[in-house]
Amino acid sequence: MVVYRVAHDKDSGKPLNHMHTSIAKAIVGDWGMKAASDAVQIFGGYGYIHEYPIERFLRDAKLGQIGGGTSEMQRFIISRILSYF
Numbered sequence: 001m002v003v004y005r006v007a008h009d010k011d012s013g014k015p016l017n018h019m020h021t022s023i024a025k026a027i028v029g030d031w032g033m034k035a036a037s038d039a040v041q042i043f044g045g046y047g048y049i050h051e052y053p054i055e056r057f058l059r060d061a062k063l064g065q066i067g068g069g070t071s072e073m074q075r076f077i078i079s080r081i082l083s084y085f
C-alpha cells in the first residue's frame with residue numbers, strides 16, 4: 001500500500017512524504033531481493049549458472065538494497081523521523 005501511495009503522490013505531483021518514500025524504498029529493495037533469491041533457489045543449479053538469466057536477476061535485485069540510498073540508510077531516515085514524535 002505504501003508503494004502505491006508514494007507512486008500515486010508522485011504521479012499527482014504532490015510533495016512526497018519522506019517517511020513513506022523511505023518505507024517504500026526499503027520494502028521494494030528487500031522484497032525484490034527475496035523474490036530473486038527464491039527464484040535462484042527454485043531453479044537450483046540453473047538459477048546459479050550464467051546460461052540462464054536468473055543469476056542476473058539476483059545481482060540486479062541487490063542494487064535495490066544498495067543504489068539510491070541503502071536499506072540501512074532508509075531505516076536510519078525512518079527512525080530519525082519517528083524520533084521527532
Ligand SMILES: Cc1cc2nc3c(=O)[nH]c(=O)nc-3n(C[C@H](O)[C@H](O)[C@H](O)COP(=O)(O)OP(=O)(O)OC[C@H]3O[C@@H](n4cnc5c(N)ncnc54)[C@H](O)[C@@H]3O)c2cc1C
Pocket residue numbers: 063066067068069070071072073076
Ligand atoms: C550499479 C550502480 C550504479 C550506481 N549509480 C549511481 C548513480 O547513478 N548516481 C549516484 O549518485 N550513485 C550511484 N551509485 C552509488 C550508490 O548510490 C552507492 O553505492 C550507495 O549510495 C552506497 O554508497 P557506498 O557504495 O559509498 O557505500 P557505503 O556508504 O560505504 O556503505 C557500505 C555499507 O555500509 C552501510 N552503512 C554505511 N553507513 C551506515 C550507517 N551509518 N549505519 C548503518 N549502516 C551503514 C551501508 O548501508 C552499506 O551497506 C551506483 C552504485 C552502483 C553499484
